[in-house]
Amino acid sequence: MALINVNTKDxxxxxxxxxxxxxxxxxxxxxxxxxxxxxxxxxxxxxFPNRPDMLSVEGLARxxxxxxxxxxxxxxxxxxxSDYEVEVGGSTKDIRPEIVxxxxxxxxxxxxxxxxIMQLQEKLHLTYCRKRAKASIGIYDLDSIIFPVTYKAEKxxxxxxxxxxxxxLTLKDILKEHPKGRDYGWIIGNMPRYPLLIDSxxxxxxxxxxxxxxxxxxxERTKNLFIDVTGTDKKTVNEVLNILVCALADRGxxxxxxxxxxxxxxxxxxQLEPWKNRVSIDYVNQVLGLxxxxxxxxxxxxxxxxxxxxxxxxxxxxxxxxxxxDIMHPIDLVEDIAIxxxxxxIEPYLPEVATIGSEKPIEATTRKLRELMIGSGYQEVITYVxxxxxNLFKKMxxxxxxxxxxxxxxxxxxxxxxxxxxxxxxxxxxxxxxNAFPQKVFEIGDCITLSSDETGTKVTRRLCGAESHxxxxxxxxxxxxxxxxxxxxxxxxxxxxxHPSFIETRCGEIIINGKRAGFLGEVHPQVLNNFNIEMPxxxxxxxxxx
Amino acid sequence: xxxxxxxGKDYLDNGLPEKRLLHVLRAGKKAVSGLNPIAVGWAKKNxxxxxxxxxxxxxxxxxxxxxxxxNMEIALEDVSKGEKVxxxxxxxxxxxxxxxxxxxxxxxxxxxxxxTPSMIAGGKWKGVPFRPYDIKxxxxxxxxxxxxxxxxxxxxxxxxxxxxxxxxxxGPMVETAFWNFDALYQPQDHPARxxxxxxxxxxxxxxxxxxxxxSRVKEMHESGDDIxxxxxxxxxxxxxxxxxxxxxxxxxxxxxxxxSLKPExxxxxxxxxxxxxxxxxxxxxxxxxxxxxxxxxxxxxxxxRHLLGYLRRxxxxxxxxxxxxxxSYFPYTEPxxxxxxxxxxxxxxxxxxxxxxxxxxxxxxxxxxxxxVLAWGPGLERLIMEAYALKDIRDVYSNNLAIxxxxxxx
Numbered sequence: 001m002a003l004i005n006v007n008t009k010d011x012x013x014x015x016x017x018x019x020x021x022x023x024x025x026x027x028x029x030x031x032x033x034x035x036x037x038x039x040x041x042x043x044x045x046x047x048f049p050n051r052p053d054m055l056s057v058e059g060l061a062r063x064x065x066x067x068x069x070x071x072x073x074x075x076x077x078x079x080x081x082s083d084y085e086v087e088v089g090g091s092t093k094d095i096r097p098e099i100v101x102x103x104x105x106x107x108x109x110x111x112x113x114x115x116x117i118m119q120l121q122e123k124l125h126l127t128y129c130r131k132r133a134k135a136s137i138g139i140y141d142l143d144s145i146i147f148p149v150t151y152k153a154e155k156x157x158x159x160x161x162x163x164x165x166x167x168x169l170t171l172k173d174i175l176k177e178h179p180k181g182r183d184y185g186w187i188i189g190n191m192p193r194y195p196l197l198i199d200s201x202x203x204x205x206x207x208x209x210x211x212x213x214x215x216x217x218x219x220e221r222t223k224n225l226f227i228d229v230t231g232t233d234k235k236t237v238n239e240v241l242n243i244l245v246c247a248l249a250d251r252g253x254x255x256x257x258x259x260x261x262x263x264x265x266x267x268x269x270x271q272l273e274p275w276k277n278r279v280s281i282d283y284v285n286q287v288l289g290l291x292x293x294x295x296x297x298x299x300x301x302x303x304x305x306x307x308x309x310x311x312x313x314x315x316x317x318x319x320x321x322x323x324x325x326d327i328m329h330p331i332d333l334v335e336d337i338a339i340x341x342x343x344x345x346i347e348p349y350l351p352e353v354a355t356i357g358s359e360k361p362i363e364a365t366t367r368k369l370r371e372l373m374i375g376s377g378y379q380e381v382i383t384y385v386x387x388x389x390x391n392l393f394k395k396m397x398x399x400x401x402x403x404x405x406x407x408x409x410x411x412x413x414x415x416x417x418x419x420x421x422x423x424x425x426x427x428x429x430x431x432x433x434x435n436a437f438p439q440k441v442f443e444i445g446d447c448i449t450l451s452s453d454e455t456g457t458k459v460t461r462r463l464c465g466a467e468s469h470x471x472x473x474x475x476x477x478x479x480x481x482x483x484x485x486x487x488x489x490x491x492x493x494x495x496x497x498x499h500p501s502f503i504e505t506r507c508g509e510i511i512i513n514g515k516r517a518g519f520l521g522e523v524h525p526q527v528l529n530n531f532n533i534e535m536p537x538x539x540x541x542x543x544x545x546x
Numbered sequence: 547x548x549x550x551x552x553x554g555k556d557y558l559d560n561g562l563p564e565k566r567l568l569h570v571l572r573a574g575k576k577a578v579s580g581l582n583p584i585a586v587g588w589a590k591k592n593x594x595x596x597x598x599x600x601x602x603x604x605x606x607x608x609x610x611x612x613x614x615x616x617n618m619e620i621a622l623e624d625v626s627k628g629e630k631v632x633x634x635x636x637x638x639x640x641x642x643x644x645x646x647x648x649x650x651x652x653x654x655x656x657x658x659x660x661x662t663p664s665m666i667a668g669g670k671w672k673g674v675p676f677r678p679y680d681i682k683x684x685x686x687x688x689x690x691x692x693x694x695x696x697x698x699x700x701x702x703x704x705x706x707x708x709x710x711x712x713x714x715x716x717g718p719m720v721e722t723a724f725w726n727f728d729a730l731y732q733p734q735d736h737p738a739r740x741x742x743x744x745x746x747x748x749x750x751x752x753x754x755x756x757x758x759x760x761s762r763v764k765e766m767h768e769s770g771d772d773i774x775x776x777x778x779x780x781x782x783x784x785x786x787x788x789x790x791x792x793x794x795x796x797x798x799x800x801x802x803x804x805x806s807l808k809p810e811x812x813x814x815x816x817x818x819x820x821x822x823x824x825x826x827x828x829x830x831x832x833x834x835x836x837x838x839x840x841x842x843x844x845x846x847x848x849x850x851r852h853l854l855g856y857l858r859r860x861x862x863x864x865x866x867x868x869x870x871x872x873x874s875y876f877p878y879t880e881p882x883x884x885x886x887x888x889x890x891x892x893x894x895x896x897x898x899x900x901x902x903x904x905x906x907x908x909x910x911x912x913x914x915x916x917x918x919v920l921a922w923g924p925g926l927e928r929l930i931m932e933a934y935a936l937k938d939i940r941d942v943y944s945n946n947l948a949i950x951x952x953x954x955x956x
Contacts, residue, residue, distance in 0.1 A: 377689075
């Protein structure tokens with residue numbers, strides 16, 4: 001999920017159609033972009049992760065214009081021939097192997113364009129490029145570069161002047177001292193050498209994915225751009241380059257190819273030809289429940305800027321633009337057809353599917369137990385499954401045992417999965433120490449215990465009831481617990497139990513079918529002290545039978 | 547010889563009203579209009595409270611009295627044990643009708659306050675006027691046992707699912723990444739699988755995954771297997787899939803259920819309601835643990851219009867008459883939908899949650915065939931916050947008895 005800001009006037013100009021703000025907001029929502037805020041100056045929009053091409057106003061306008069009917073059909077992106085070359089040595093293969101490049105000339109660097117391209121680069125880096133690890137973009141002033149450019153892995157003691165600095169630093173020091181080095185150094189930090197893009201005169205372009213150099217940076221006087229995308233995944237670097245280049249082309253830029261020479265192969269990028277796919281009209285109607293023909297479906301796809309025409313055997317032949325990354329299966333074309341058709345034009349219809357509903361048996365048992373506790377005047381509470389080991393063991397006065405616990409939690413209070421309920425109930429009573437007494441509370445909830453199951457854990461449901469008031473004593477809670485078990489038809493026996501959370505000789509275990517099913521007693525004053533509770537507490541806890 | 551009256555016995559068991567008042571005021575001052583007038587009167591007389599601008603507040607004396615037994619309470623105990631009590635205190639107890647002389651029930655009364663069994667049986671009520679009670683005098687608040695308001699909401703949602711013919715699914719909370727992510731076609735480098743967003747487990751660390759299904763899921767991620775898909779085109783790792791985490795959505799249960807279905811089980815409809823976990827820092831808008839509900843319809847013959855039909859009916863049963871659908875995105879559904887409902891009181895639309903049709907890449911490895919699966923699941927905390935006008939999401943789990951006791955039924 002990425003939020004972008006676009007200049008409203010700019011957006012409407014690129015779409016080529018004006019409309020009042022409320023219509024704009026509605027149309028954006030029905031197109032599939034969430035309008036967080038729409039004003040006559042600026043729009044704050046949420047773009048979904050499957051459309052990284054819409055992270056810039058150019059890409060957004062391109063597809064949105066089709067939705068509102070202002071434009072239609074496939075945009076041909078021409079890549080002109082050139083002599084620009086980038087040489088890739090073998091040294092980057094195990095470090096950051098993929099690189100693709102492009103040249104875009106005659107770019108008018110207006111404020112809108114610069115803002116848009118910078119935001120596109122930033123948002124792509126953050127989302128689709130997985131924080132620059134998978135791919136990263138470099139943009140440079142073409143006229144400051146003498147070709148051929150070399151992409152290689154350089155020694156950490158090589159130095160150049162990084163962006164925003166007034167002196168040269170070694171590559172190693174850039175990772176330590178430059179803000180971008182600190183943010184993204186982790187991507188290459190443990191490598192023996194670092195990626196470097198350098199021209200034939202020794203002018204450094206950048207150390208991907210970290211930072212550009214001051215010497216080849218884009219300024220207000222820049223007329224022509226050189227772009228590179230480096231990364232670990234071939235598909236991703238190509239897609240990212242295409243998205244960037246198409247946005248610039250939509251603004252009037254002229255695109256030139258760059259020959260990238262790897263040791264084993266030579267490619268020319270960007271590769272902006274469409275790729276072909278097809279979808280059957282029967283499949284479209286089957287999935288969507290509509291009754292449209294292939295010609296109508298093709299028109300809808302053209303509005304989404306595909307090239308589409310009805311072919312043989314009810315198939316629709318589709319050409320997919322180079323900036324689209326999300327078409328994996330014909331179903332992705334079906335969704336685009338549905339969006340263009342208009343979700344609000346699709347008539348909901350409830351089918352006749354006769355099935356009988358049913359619940360898990362434990363829910364019926366839980367409901368009975370809850371009813372009985374309420375009947376005894378108890379207020380239900382709901383607490384978190386995640387708690388701390390201090391809560392579960394130390395504060396309850398018992399020895400620590402192994403429980404399911406998390407690795408990367410952000411809080412020291414919530415990281416261990418509860419295996420019993422009473423500690424949380426004690427927490428509830430502490431939180432309510434200023435409220436009126438008597439206080440009678442219960443919780444029926446799931447606890448997690450370790451087991452040898454496939455997930456190493458088991459979910460068990462437990463019930464815990466507790467009473468707190470000046471006259472709270474063992475007899476009181478025993479009456480409640482026994483009444484509960486009697487009503488559930490659970491034949492039970494109560495035996496003396498020694499449990500450190502409870503007062504010695506005022507604690508019992510509940511035996512059902514010869515096994516320990518729970519316990520009850522007067523909570524030990526040391527435990528009350530640990531929880532900062534000043535009122536006596538009596539409690540019982542049982543495992544809920546399935 | 548004196549004995550306790552019924553009222554006297556009640557006060558002995560539960561405390562004098564003016565004493566209970568002290569507990570109520572411990573937390574802070576309260577409006578007099580909401581308090582027991584008898585308690586207020588006696589507490590004021592004893593110098594335990596002061597009243598200012600309609601509010602009653604504990605004095606230092608009152609605060610000190612909280613843990614201690616009052617003279618009256620000791621006297622009531624003595625009377626109940628048949629011991630002698632100071633005559634001055636007895637007069638007070640008599641005037642408060644907390645004690646009476648033994649056999650005094652047989653006495654004539656000029657005015658009846660409390661009707662007693664012997665009066666009813668012996669006819670002593672005939673011709674004797676009843677002491678008028680002020681019907682407007684505030685009665686003390688009582689708190690019946692009650693479901694937590696969240697449980698009430700869950701029970702309501704449960705009913706909606708059952709009435710629509712859905713069968714419940716349940717399953718592990720600690721789940722392998724396989725069922726939580728991989729089986730739902732979420733690639734292994736997807737941001738949602740980040741350490742920042744998901745709770746990974748330290749103990750236990752890894753789990754087991756079903757070999758046959760895992761190999762089909764691997765093929766699907768890597769190359770789109772034998773359906774018309776490109777797949778994600780990366781190398782899938784079974785080690786990553788075995789990592790255990792706290793489930794981030796209940797859709798993991800839908801995946802497990804799909805994998806367990808046989809052709810003769812269709813058409814089938816399943817729902818789940820359960821806790822899910824996200825590695826968030828607790829604040830007014832975010833919880834690390836919350837409830838989610840999920841429903842799936844598995845049927846050869848269902849389509850997108852049917853999904854919208856189900857959603858409209860489901861939302862209608864939830865109480866939302868005006869709803870709309872707009873395009874959305876989830877990694878495992880295509881097409882995807884966001885449900886919005888109209889809140890008349892606020893005159894605005896509220897997002898309720900996502901829905902969609904499971905991608906063929908999800909369904910094929912689990913079910914063996916590309917069969918349409920409709921799916922939807924609103925988040926519950928938002929519903930609750932809307933229904934109870936809560937501003938801070940943590941209030942849902944504050945378990946503040948003052949609030950729980952007073953919250954209206956769902």
